[in-house]
Amino acid sequence: MTLTDLRYLVALARERHFGHAAERCNVSQPTLSVAIKKLEEELAVTLFERSAADVKITDIGARIVAQAEKVLLEAGQIKEIATAGRDPLSGPLKLGVIYTIGPYLLPHLIPRVHAAAPSMPLLIQENYTARLAEALKRGDLDVIVVALPFEEPGIVTQAVYDEPFRVLLPAGHGWESEERIPASRLAEAPLLLLGAGNCFRDQVLEACPLCRSGEGLQRTLEGSSLETIRHMVATGAGITVLPSAAADPLPGGNSLLTVRPFTTPEPFRRVALAWRVTYPRSGAIDVIRAAILDSPLQGVKPVGRGSPLPVG
């Protein structure tokens, strides 16, 4: 029993004439004749009473035809679903973002994605890089926004932008007079850091080798966030380093904080999109990338696909 057989069956039930039904199915009369006969043998029931005068459907045949119509209808739905789902911009996209990007990117990203792809709702998760990577590989996420380097088997990445780091000082801090701060001086101050698991923490420590070797005055705030640290800096608990998108918007009406760039070469992070090589909705990823680049993230510099990652 095939779907073709069922199509022949309902055609014959409608036409009550082998020739006409065959024509409607674009096959020859013997084809339809044989198919119906085989179907009757397979089901071991007589579906039609044939006579010279006309073709009558049996009671059991009528019931089976009704069911066959249901099957064909449902089968047709498959094509419908496929057609509707063919658009990569249709259907929800599961997006992961690291904690140190989410709060600054998402408010801009979400409306832009919605404008570009109205039928692609975003299901967003913020988490550590490692957790996002797991979820991505499991299939719980489709695309993630992380900082490079990010290497995982089966995962491809695409750099989107470089984001310089800034020094955040409490107002009135001694370094306020400096136009730019050398990264090496971070070891001199009480540096407030995010907890382990945040890649941004590692990148800050990488920018300041002395801090990393434990010679600095840094203090780790487990389970905290950049926003919390910012408030702590404002109260004079220490200084910190923020990515530009988090730091640059600040001084606006906030007289308790001062932002200073680093001296060149500025430490920075390269932010990238990552997805499974096998992920089929590349169009959706393009939309995400475009929306990120369209977002007003202060201080960031777009990165072409070919740009090499300079030594951090």
Added chain:
Amino acid sequence: MTLTDLRYLVALARERHFGHAAERCNVSQPTLSVAIKKLEEELAVTLFERSAADVKITDIGARIVAQAEKVLLEAGQIKEIATAGRDPLSGPLKLGVIYTIGPYLLPHLIPRVHAAAPSMPLLIQENYTARLAEALKRGDLDVIVVALPFEEPGIVTQAVYDEPFRVLLPAGHGWESEERIPASRLAEAPLLLLGAGNCFRDQVLEACPLCRSGEGLQRTLEGSSLETIRHMVATGAGITVLPSAAADPLPGGNSLLTVRPFTTPEPFRRVALAWRVTYPRSGAIDVIRAAILDSPLQGVKPVGRGSPLPVG
């Protein structure tokens, strides 16, 4: 897209492993692999993300699998329906009976058929032979009970029983003294007859050539029934001829009527079943025949299939 493809699809969605899914479908891994690939091409969507690690279903794939399961379920119903309907004794049987048999046969027939085939309800229509024949050919009826001769293209008949005719006299009628009445004498009395269309009327006239030639005193009662005529005989309006099944049960407590057989050769009618040659539920017909023969119809003689129809 075939039902087989959908089975492969569902199996793969369950197993998330081409090899295992193929095994479950009793086919080789390449077979399933190719089938899925073709399905994806046909639908122009990616249903699964394949990687060395594992097989992940896409969102659109999951929706299509759900629909495919629905299709397979409905398709399975077809086999169920066929299996359930394979029994010829299952499902209603549309039975037609001529007016001059119905009232005497049906009260016996119905319970017997119900006992023999509880899941074969009878849908009964009483009518003239011509109307029954039409309905039978149209397919509105499946089997009819008529009197022979009955010849229609595409229709086969099977004699069931012979039923002799009786003379019905009002009590006190002069012929009461006679043991048996010769058919020729019917022309001497006011003979009450059914209207045209009733085959029984014709058969009575055939038994009495003088009546037929219009030399008798017969009176036709259009739109009437044997029961009505019987009451009229009781009131002394005339005499009539009844089939034995209608006549023989009468004298019991009815002192107003007298029944007399004819002299040999007794006029009689041969009652038969008729159905379309193409009608597939021969088992149902056998049940009807058996139930008729089991019914206590007074005076009737069962007829073997081979019995020739004697000249009426």
Added chain:
DNA sequence: CGATGGCGATAGGCTTTAACTATACATGGG
């Protein structure tokens, strides 16, 4: 009553396809 025409069944042959085995290729892990 035999000829005719419509219609479904059957036969024979061709093309497509669905299946198998064997093997190549890709990937993550030791």
Added chain:
DNA sequence: CCCATGTATAGTTAAAGCCTATCGCCATCG
């Protein structure tokens, strides 16, 4: 860097699906 695992591809064979041609049945009509 090679191996184990798992999927894709190639090549072959058997079956299926379809077509054309034709048969056989029945009903109608001259």
